[in-house]
Amino acid sequence: MNKKERMKIKRHYPAELPAAERITNFNEVVSGFDHETAILEAERCLQCKKPKCRIGCPIHNDIPRFISLLREGKIEEAYWADRETNSLPAICSRVCPHEFQCEGACIRGIKGESVAIGMLERYIVDWMVANNKNLLKPCALPKDKKVAIVGSGPAGMTAAFCLAHAGYPCTIFESLPIFGGMMAVGIPAYRLPRPIIDAEFEALKNCGVEIVNNIVIGKDKTLAQLKEEGFSAVFIGIGAHKSRKLGVDGEELEGVIHGVDYLRRVNLGENLNLGSNIVVVGGGNVAIDCARTALRTGSDKVFILYRRTKAEMPASQAEVHHLEEEGVKIEMLAAPEKVHGHNGKLTKIECIRMELGECDSSGRCRPVPVPGSNFMIEAEAIIPAISQDVDDTANTGTTFDMSRWGTYEVDPVTMQTSVPWVFAGGDGVLGPQTVAKAVFQGKEAAESIRRYLEGNDLKEGRVEETEEQ
Ligand SMILES: Cc1cc2nc3c(=O)[nH]c(=O)nc-3n(C[C@H](O)[C@H](O)[C@H](O)COP(=O)(O)OP(=O)(O)OC[C@H]3O[C@@H](n4cnc5c(N)ncnc54)[C@H](O)[C@@H]3O)c2cc1C
Ligand code: SF4
Numbered sequence: 330m331n332k333k334e335r336m337k338i339k340r341h342y343p344a345e346l347p348a349a350e351r352i353t354n355f356n357e358v359v360s361g362f363d364h365e366t367a368i369l370e371a372e373r374c375l376q377c378k379k380p381k382c383r384i385g386c387p388i389h390n391d392i393p394r395f396i397s398l399l400r401e402g403k404i405e406e407a408y409w410a411d412r413e414t415n416s417l418p419a420i421c422s423r424v425c426p427h428e429f430q431c432e433g434a435c436i437r438g439i440k441g442e443s444v445a446i447g448m449l450e451r452y453i454v455d456w457m458v459a460n461n462k463n464l465l466k467p468c469a470l471p472k473d474k475k476v477a478i479v480g481s482g483p484a485g486m487t488a489a490f491c492l493a494h495a496g497y498p499c500t501i502f503e504s505l506p507i508f509g510g511m512m513a514v515g516i517p518a519y520r521l522p523r524p525i526i527d528a529e530f531e532a533l534k535n536c537g538v539e540i541v542n543n544i545v546i547g548k549d550k551t552l553a554q555l556k557e558e559g560f561s562a563v564f565i566g567i568g569a570h571k572s573r574k575l576g577v578d579g580e581e582l583e584g585v586i587h588g589v590d591y592l593r594r595v596n597l598g599e600n601l602n603l604g605s606n607i608v609v610v611g612g613g614n615v616a617i618d619c620a621r622t623a624l625r626t627g628s629d630k631v632f633i634l635y636r637r638t639k640a641e642m643p644a645s646q647a648e649v650h651h652l653e654e655e656g657v658k659i660e661m662l663a664a665p666e667k668v669h670g671h672n673g674k675l676t677k678i679e680c681i682r683m684e685l686g687e688c689d690s691s692g693r694c695r696p697v698p699v700p701g702s703n704f705m706i707e708a709e710a711i712i713p714a715i716s717q718d719v720d721d722t723a724n725t726g727t728t729f730d731m732s733r734w735g736t737y738e739v740d741p742v743t744m745q746t747s748v749p750w751v752f753a754g755g756d757g758v759l760g761p762q763t764v765a766k767a768v769f770q771g772k773e774a775a776e777s778i779r780r781y782l783e784g785n786d787l788k789e790g791r792v793e794e795t796e797e798q
Contacts, residue, residue: 352621352656353625367399370444374444387430387769390431395408395449395453405457405462408456416490416771419451422450425763432445466494468493475559476498476560478563479566480503480567481501481508482511485755488566488775491776498537498538501533502550502555503542504546505543513526514593514596546567547724562782565757566755569717575610577667588616588713603628603709606631606707608632610635611716616712616715620712623712624655624656633660634665634680662685663683664680669705681703684696685697716761739754741793743788754771
C-alpha cells in the first residue's frame with residue numbers, strides 16, 4: 330500500500346455499550362477492535378522516519394514498530410516490542426489520555442485524524458490474552474539486597490516489576506485493603522475492568538514480589554524502621570490522595586463528599602447512593618468519573634458545575650462525549666460560593682456566574698465572578714472534584730525536601746530524593762498526572778535503585794527528560 334492509499338483510510342472507532350444500558354452497571358463501555366478493523370487501522374500508520382508519536386508517549390513506546398509487526402500479522406512479536414518499554418500495556422491502552430499523549434503527537438492528526446494507537450495497543454494485548462499466550466517476562470534469580478516500595482499504584486508496580494526482573498526482592502507496602510492505587514480506587518471499573526489490574530499483580534507475585542496491604546507507612550511503620558528491617562533502598566509511590574477543598578462556607582455539612590474520597594468508597598465496595606440530585610464541581614477526568622459513577626449508583630439528575638467553558642475542560646473529549654451521552658448536563662461558567670444546610674445537612678448550593686477574563690500565555694483564561702449573579706441549586710449532594718494533593722504521612726520521622734506544592738523534590742534524572750536511600754516517582758512527585766507518567770518515573774527510579782545497590786554512578790549515560798524527547 331502506498332502513502333496515498335494509507336491516507337485515504339478513515340480512522341476506525343470502537344463499538345460502545347448503549348448509554349441507557351451502561352448507566353445501569355459498571356461493565357466496560359468501550360469494546361476492542363476485531364482483527365480486520367485492527368489491521369486496517371494499522372495500515373493507516375505512515376511509519377514516519379521521525380515518529381512524533383514516540384515523543385508524545387510518556388514512556389516512549391516504539392509505536393511504529395509494534396504497528397508494523399501487527400500489520401504483518403506478527404501479533405506476539407508486536408506485544409513484546411510494546412512490552413520492552415511498557416510495564417502495563419493492558420492498562421495504558423485503556424486509560425491513557427491518548428489525545429494528549431501519543432495520538433496528540435501523531436503526524437496524521439495534523440490534517441486529519443491520528444492513528445488509533447491506544448486501540449491498536451489494546452488489540453495486541455487482548456489478542457495475547459484471548460490466545461492464552463504468556464504475557465510475562467522470565468523472572469531473574471534473587472539477589473541479596475531487598476527494596477521496600479511504598480504504594481501499589483502504577484509507579485510502585487513498575488518499580489517493583491523492573492527491580493524484581495533485575496533480581497531484587499521487593500515488598501510493596503499499601504495502606505488500602507486493595508492494590509493498584511488510583512487505578513483501583515479512582516478510575517471506575519467501566520473504564521478499567523478490575524481483572525486487568527489483578528492479572529498484573531499476579532505477574533508481580535509470580536516474580537516473588539511480596540504485597541502487604543493495610544499498612545500505612547509513617548503510621549504503622551516508619552521509613553527508618555524499614556531500613557532497620559534490612560531494606561537497602563525505598564521507593565515512594567504514594568500518589569496524591571488528599572482531596573483539595575473548595576474553601577467555601579458549609580463544606581463540612583453532611584452531603585458534601587470530595588471526589589476521590591467518594592470514588593474510593595464506591596470502589597472499595599460501599600453501597601453508596603448519594604440521592605437523586607447531585608452536583609459535581611470540576612472540569613477534569615475525576616469530575617467526569619464522579620458524575621458517571623453517581624449515575625451508576627442510582628442518582629438520576631447529575632450535573633457538572635464548571636467555572637470555565639466546555640472548550641477549556643481539561644477532561645478528554647471522549648470522556649465528555651460519554652458523559653453527555655449518559656445524560657449529565659454541564660453548567661458552564663458557574664462556581665459554588667456557599668453550601669447551605671439545615672440540621673447539619675446540605676439543602677442548597679449557592680452558585681455564582683463567571684465570565685472569562687485575562688488569558689495566560691497558553692491561552693487559558695481566568696474565570697472572574699460576575700457580581701450579583703448568584704443563584705441557588707437544590708441538591709442532595711455535592712462532589713467537589715477540583716484536584717488532589719499529596720498526603721505525606723509516609724514522611725513521619727524523616728525530613729525530605731518538598732516543593733511548595735507539597736510534592737517530593739527529586740533529581741530529575743535519577744528520581745533520588747534528598748534522602749539518598751529513598752527514591753520517589755509518580756503523582757507524589759508530579760502532582761495528579763497520568764498512569765503512563767507514573768510508569769515512566771517508576772522505571773527510571775528502579776534503574777537508579779539498581780545502580781545504587783550495585784554501587785554504580787546513578788547518572789552515567791542518562792539525560793534529563795525534556796518535552797522534545
Ligand atoms: C478518578 C481518577 C481518574 C483517573 N483517570 C485516569 C485516566 O483515565 N488515565 C490516566 O492515565 N490517569 C488517570 N488518573 C490518574 C492516575 O490514576 C494517576 O496519575 C496514577 O495512578 C498515579 O500513580 P502513582 O503510582 O503515582 O500513585 P497512585 O496510583 O495514587 O498510588 C499510590 C498508592 O500509595 C498508597 N499510599 C499512599 N500513602 C501511603 C502510605 N503512607 N503507606 C502505604 N501506602 C500508601 C495509596 O493508597 C495508593 O494505593 C486518574 C486519577 C483519578 C483520581
Ligand atoms: S506519528 Fe502516527 S503515522 Fe507516524 S509513525 Fe507514529 S502512529 Fe504512525
